[in-house]
Structures are given as C-alpha cells and as structure tokens.
Amino acid sequence: MNVQREARARRTQVDRRSEAEEALLDAAAGLFAERGIVQTSLAEIGEKAGYSRGLANHHFGSKAELVERLARRSQDRFMGALERVEGSTGLDEIVRTVDAYLRHFEKPTPEGRSLLVMWGATFPNGSSLAGIADADARARDAFARGIARGKRDGSISPQVDGRAFAVALLGLIRGVAAQFLTERNAIDTRAVRAQCRRFVTIGLSPTRTKG
Numbered sequence: 047m048n049v050q051r052e053a054r055a056r057r058t059q060v061d062r063r064s065e066a067e068e069a070l071l072d073a074a075a076g077l078f079a080e081r082g083i084v085q086t087s088l089a090e091i092g093e094k095a096g097y098s099r100g101l102a103n104h105h106f107g108s109k110a111e112l113v114e115r116l117a118r119r120s121q122d123r124f125m126g127a128l129e130r131v132e133g134s135t136g137l138d139e140i141v142r143t144v145d146a147y148l149r150h151f152e153k154p155t156p157e158g159r160s161l162l163v164m165w166g167a168t169f170p171n172g173s174s175l176a177g178i179a180d181a182d183a184r185a186r187d188a189f190a191r192g193i194a195r196g197k198r199d200g201s202i203s204p205q206v207d208g209r210a211f212a213v214a215l216l217g218l219i220r221g222v223a224a225q226f227l228t229e230r231n232a233i234d235t236r237a238v239r240a241q242c243r244r245f246v247t248i249g250l251s252p253t254r255t256k257g
Contacts, residue, residue, distance in 0.1 A: 063105070069095040070102050071116050078160035083113065083167045113164055117181040120161045124150065125188070136196025137250055140189060141243050144219055148239045151223035152230075162224055186212040196250065203252040211249065218242065 073095035077086040088109055089099035106112040124147070134142070150158055168178045189212035196202030222242060226235055 066095075066097060066101065067105050067115075069097070070105060070112070071119060072157075074102075074112055074116055075120075075155075075157040075160040078116075078163050079156040082163055083109070088112070113167075113178065114180065116157075117161065117164055117178050120157050121181050121184060123157075135199050135201035136192050136194070137201035137247065140192045140196070140215075140250065141246050143189075143192070144215070144242055144246055145239055147219050148222055148226070148235070148242060151226045152235045154227060159227060162220070162227065165220065182216065185216055189215050193250065200252065202250045205253075206250055215246065218245070 070091055074086070074091045077091060077094060086109075088102040088106070091112070092099045092101040092103075095101070102112060106115065151162075164178050165182075186209070190208040193202055193206060193208035193211060197204050197206070197208075219242070222238060225233060226238075
C-alpha cells in the first residue's frame with residue numbers, strides 16, 4: 047500500500063509540474079505577443095500564469111530555456127494539427143503545409159504571434175535564443191525530408207536542391223506570415239495563399255516536355 051501511495055503521489059507531483067509549465071508557457075506566449083521578449087521578465091510570466099513570481103525561473107532556469115520550450119511546443123502543435131491525407135505525394139504534403147501555415151496566421155493565436163516575435167528577436171547581434179534557431183532547423187529538415195520523399199514518388203523534380211529550397215521556403219512563409227500580421231487590412235490573404243501554392247508547385251514540380 048505504501049508503494050501505491052508513493053506512486054500516486056509521484057504521479058500527482060508530475061501532473062502538477064506539467065500543468066504549471068503549460069500555464070507558464072501560455073502566459074509567456076501572451077506576454078511575448080503583447081510586448082516582446084526583452085520587455086517581459088520571468089517574474090511577470092509567473093505572475094500572469096497565476097503562480098509566484100519566481101516559479102518560471104524555478105521551472106526553466108532562464109528566459110532562453112523558456113523560449114526554447116515555447117518554440118518547440120508551438121512547432122509541435124502546428125505539425126501535429128496538420129491533416130494527413132492517404133495517398134498524397136511529397137509535393138502535396140509540402141503545399142498543404144505551406145497553406146496551413148499561412149491560414150494559421152490569417153487569424154493568429156497569441157502563441158502563433160509570439161512565434162514570429164521570438165523569431166524576430168534572434169536578429170540583433172549577441173542574441174542567445176538558440177531555441178528559435180533549433181525550431182528553424184527542424185522546420186527546414188521537415189521540408190527537406192518532404193522534398194526527398196517527393197523525388198522518390200516522382201512528384202518533385204530530381205534537380206531540386208532540397209536543403210536550399212527548404213531555406214527559401216521557410217523564408218517565404220515567415221515573410222508572408224509577418225505581412226499578414228502587420229498589413230492584414232491591406233492584403234487579400236486568400237489570393238496570397240493561392241499565389242504561394244503556385245510558387246511552391248512550379249518550383250518543385252518536375253519539368254514537363256511540351257508535346
């Protein structure tokens with residue numbers, strides 16, 4: 047019985063820690079979206095989450111570590127929400143991912159907006175937000191894998207440089223997403239998404255000989 051009670055106590059402790067960390071990440075996303083990273087302290091994150099001002103530091107140790115966790119969670123949630131279609135090609139999956147990413151930023155959540163804020167925070171010299179660089183690397187790797195798959199199934203030209211295209215593609219969707227946030231009323235987002243799908247399809251499709 048003592049063993050069972052101890053096991054339940056450990057599970058409860060793990061659950062409480064997980065709940066606290068999720069609440070802290072939610073609070074961080076909201077504050078980063080409102081005011082940016084530099085202007086937000088760990089103490090404010092803990093307070094907004096409804097805990098003590100020192101809890102964020104206790105759980106994450108530094109703002110850089112918290113940013114890394116938030117970036118990873120945001121990316122994992124987005125990729126996990128993508129619809130998987132039976133029988134789709136590598137090209138289909140990449141086009142679908144690009145479109146879903148841009149649709150997400152037509153009406154962004156605080157977490158989505160905070161992802162772009164965190165990305166922009168890596169630009170100044172001396173920035174230590176390694177978590178964003180890691181998230182970008184994982185995104186490029188995912189696109190490169192999709193391109194390799196498309197080459198195998200014949201939907202993508204074998205002449206495409208997968209790594210180079212992945213860099214260009216990430217730049218495209220991040221730049222367009224940023225414009226969706228800052229110029230929403232001046233942009234026909236549906237038309238822009240359609241044009242991006244066309245860019246990607248033309249850029250990746252195998253060259254067809256005209257008959």
